[in-house]
Amino acid sequence: MNEGAFLISIKDAAKVLKKMNFLKGQNLNNIGIYSKASLSVAHDNDLNLIYQTAIDNYDYELLLDDDSIFQLSKKDDKYRYAFIQSQSVYFSFMDFLYEIFNDDEFPTDEEIEEMKILLAEEYEQRKSEQKINSGAMYIRYDVDSLGYKPNIHSYAHFHIGLNNNIRLPSSLILTPISFVLFIVKHVY
Numbered sequence: 001m002n003e004g005a006f007l008i009s010i011k012d013a014a015k016v017l018k019k020m021n022f023l024k025g026q027n028l029n030n031i032g033i034y035s036k037a038s039l040s041v042a043h044d045n046d047l048n049l050i051y052q053t054a055i056d057n058y059d060y061e062l063l064l065d066d067d068s069i070f071q072l073s074k075k076d077d078k079y080r081y082a083f084i085q086s087q088s089v090y091f092s093f094m095d096f097l098y099e100i101f102n103d104d105e106f107p108t109d110e111e112i113e114e115m116k117i118l119l120a121e122e123y124e125q126r127k128s129e130q131k132i133n134s135g136a137m138y139i140r141y142d143v144d145s146l147g148y149k150p151n152i153h154s155y156a157h158f159h160i161g162l163n164n165n166i167r168l169p170s171s172l173i174l175t176p177i178s179f180v181l182f183i184v185k186h187v188y
Contacts, residue, residue, distance in 0.1 A: 001175065006074050007031065010061055013070075013180040017062060022184070025063040032073025032080075034059040045162045047138055051084045060084075062180070065092070070183075072176045079143040081179040085136040085187065088127065096123050137187055138162050141170070141179055 001009070010028065017023035035057035041049050051069070054060055060069035067086035073079070093116060101107065107115060116123075140159040148155045154169035174182070 001074070001173075003074070006176065009176040009178075010072055013072075013177040014062055016177065017064065017180065017184075020184070022064050022188075023062065024065045024067070027058050027061055027063070031061055032071075032075065034071070034073075047084070047136060047162055048087050050138075050162075051087055051136075054084060061176075070176075070180060072179070077143070077145055079141070079173075081141040081174065081176060083137065083139045083179075083183045083187070085138070087136050093123055096126055099126075139183060139187075141174055143173055 007028075010031065014023055014026050014028075034054070038050075038053050038057055038059040041053050044050060054069055054071065055067075059071065061072045062070040064070075064086075067088065069084050069086075071080070071082040071084070073081075093112075096119070097107065097112065097115065138159075138161055141157070142159070143156045144153075145155060147153050154167055156170040156173055157167040158170060159167060172178075
């Protein structure tokens with residue numbers, strides 16, 4: 001896949017996530033270029049450290065509404081896609097409003113849009129008080145011809161979780177959008 005097709009696939013993934021109301025933000029200025037801090041913790045087995053470092057340094061391409069991230073990089077014929085789920089239990093703005101309002105006094109769609117601005121600080125505070133998601137997922141997909149070793153290191157493969165040496169081989173070369181859709185289907 002050439003660079004143009006790779007970028008289009010990421011943009012298509014963002015469009016799909018936006019239609020699903022999953023997309024919170026995107027960072028497409030320096031695709032696949034991550035900070036030294038993120039690169040230095042990438043091989044640690046501390047999901048919280050890896051996640052927080054990526055968040056602090058904007059080392060992601062797509063940010064989901066639940067604060068989970070996608071990292072989608074390509075260098076020559078080497079691909080690395082990662083999904084790093086947020087460490088906090090997801091708490092939507094609608095969940096927040098249901099805590100405040102009864103069904104008979106629940107705001108209209110127009111009022112909700114205004115409240116997103118007016119109650120932003122209170123909502124962020126409430127989100128920060130959420131419990132830790134002990135089952136947060138880390139899923140990575142790699143394609144690496146130089147690292148290929150028959151029966152040891154597959155050309156294209158998935159890693160599920162951090163603390164294992166399991167590589168699940170794939171006969172398919174995924175595009176960024178196909179990886180994003182795989183994650184949405186199997187995690188959400």
